Amino acid sequence: MNNDISHIKQLLEAYYRGETSPRQEREISAFFADTPDVPAELEPDRELFLSLDEAAFPDDIEQSLISMIDREAARPRLSPLRRWVKMVAAVAVVGFGIGTVVTALHYETPRISAPHESNQYYSHLTGSDLSPEQVEKQTLAAVQLLARTLQMGESESTR
Amino acid sequence: MKKISLIIVLTLISAFSAGAVGLAKMCSAVDGVTAITITKQMMGFLSKMQSSQFDFASLAGKLNQVEIVNVTDPSQVAGIETCVKKYLKNNSGYEELLSMTDDEERINLYLNSDPSGLNEYLIIINESDELTVVLLQGSITPDEVSNYTNIPLISF
Incomplete structure (x- = not known):
């Protein structure tokens, strides 16, 4: 779990720098969708990614x-x-x-x-x-x- | 006399039961249909939530139920049409407010006004290959409905 969090933090830093690939962005989305309990510092990121997922059309x-x-x-x-x-x-x-x-x-x-x-x-x-x-x-x-x-x-x- | 009373009671119960079945529930048996029921209880939940765009609570307070039925399979359109006709037959009192026909589509609007002030609106949009039916029930009047023509709708 700690490794996952650490990995997601790295991906998020890259995401906010605009350096992530679509595959990495899907990885972040999947992580937040599957992990309801995240550290408080990641909660705003989680809300952002969940709302982005909701806005997407299948x-x-x-x-x-x-x-x-x-x-x-x-x-x-x-x-x-x-x-x-x-x-x-x-x-x-x-x-x-x-x-x-x-x-x-x-x-x-x-x-x-x-x-x-x-x-x-x-x-x-x-x-x-x-x-x-x-x-x-x-x-x-x-x-x-x-x-x-x-x-x-x-x-x-x-x- | 007892027998007649029993028959009357059973008839009334039967008629009430037939009318109590929602449109979406009735039509959900048809293959390939999307049938949605948003209940009064759900309206209550939604009205307590903060909406960033719109005072939903005042609207939700006037609605008891919203039902949406949609089918995009042309072979199932007739099945939904039959279901809607059955619903109209089971629920007397509907008046047709609007009927518009184009070569490929038909739009019908019905209103069933209860003396207690309860209104039920039924919109049927029928194309050759698709059918959408929307039912709204509540105390909202046609005049009040017109206030919602330009509400912010969707921010996908």
């Missing part, structure tokens, strides 16, 4: 988004508002791995956990885990989809 989801954008680009007669509604619809499901998992959230026995463990307990999915931030994003996407759809209805009715 390849299949990125490909789905690119395909969707291509399809929309080929259909110029869609109104901007309507195109927007479709984009938000995609966002509402994109975090969950399109077409790959059947998911449900259950919070019948909530647990209060240490901050570094919170992501583990706030969300549970069959085959995947979601952070509270991701669930919040899906909720906002759903609400905004409704708002935009209502707006679209109003603009159509006044034509």
